[in-house]
Amino acid sequence: MPKPTFFRLAEAKRARLIKAAYDEFSRAPFPDASISNIIKDAGIPRGSFYQYFDDKSDIFFYLLDRTRSQTEALFEQAMTAHDGDLFGMMGDFFDAAIDKLLVGTHREFYANVFLYMDFHHAAHFSSKAAKSQEPHHKKAFLSYTLEHVDRSRLRAQSDEEVSMLFRQVMWVFMQSIGYYYSRLKAGENVSPASLKARMAKMLNWLEYGAVDAKEESHD
Template sequence: MPKPTFFRLAEPKRKRLIKAAYDEFSRASFQDASISNIIKDAGIPRGSFYQYFEDKSDIFFYLLDRTRTQTEDLYKQVMQAHDGDLFGMAADFFDKAVEKLLKGPHREFYANVFLYMDFHNAAHFSSMPKKTAPAQPHKKVFLDYTLDHLDRSKLKVKSDEDVAMLFRQVMWVFMQSIGYYYSRRKNGENVTTTALKARMAKMLDWLQYGVAIAEEEVHD
């Protein structure tokens, strides 16, 4: 994470450095990205960069952490707006997250993160000790918040263990769908965000209501 000197920078200079980092990691994968390009675009000397960050991994993880924090805030807002309705929240959250990931100003950065699994590469090349290197973003904050704010009266599952299992299935719909989108686009297929949202809505519907025909309907 950034050194204290980074947060003491004047805001315009800090914003230029952040933008330069986003631009570089959007242009290239983590492995191919260059500190030289970042400092050139930010207009700072190389020595100044190392006053703010340990290395390329450090600034990359800072960008990921910004994304994680923003996504956590969005998740909590949407959960509150739906009064703890898991499936109503999920549909709304997925829709808003897709807009941010695939249409927002940092869409190329997110594409590289998903396509190249750059957080694994960044952890591997980090110069920081492994015990202090940033961990891969995970769902624990989302799960803990869900367990505390979920309206379980709308679900057949009640225990924390069962709710956690259901939560992971719901989030899998999102992660699998985003992976599907990027892999298809990489292969030259024109997958629209509208089609992607419809795909996620269908999978959530299957998860919420099931896909098997009731016994009595089979014999009608």
């Protein structure tokens, strides 16, 4: 993660370095990205870079951590807007996350992360950074859910049951993201709108069941 000197930089200089890092990791997957390109675009000497970050993986994980923080904020906003309705808030959260990942300013960066699994390459070179990232985001989402979800709307009541349900709901998102990027890698075009519709359908099945009530009544 950044050294204290990074946070003492003037805001404009810090923003320029962050933008240069996003641009470079958007241009190339992690193994091919270059510190030389980052410092050239940021307009800083190589020595200055190492006053702010230990290495390439350090700044890469910092960008991922920024994404985690922003995503947590989206998650909490959705939970608040839906008064703890798990499925209602997840629908909005998934839509907002899709907009950020697939349509937003840094979509090429996220594509490189998911297509090439850059964080695994980075972890090979920076185990400290990898450990700092590992399960924090999952625990943060789950902890917030356990504290704020409206259990009166659910058949799941205990923390263990809500945790199980939460993981199933999050699987819908992760499976859909994997589906999108695997299709993209195969040269197919999947629009963000169709991906949102796909996730909404799976969430609906999870919330209400996949069995047609009319068919069930005939048994």
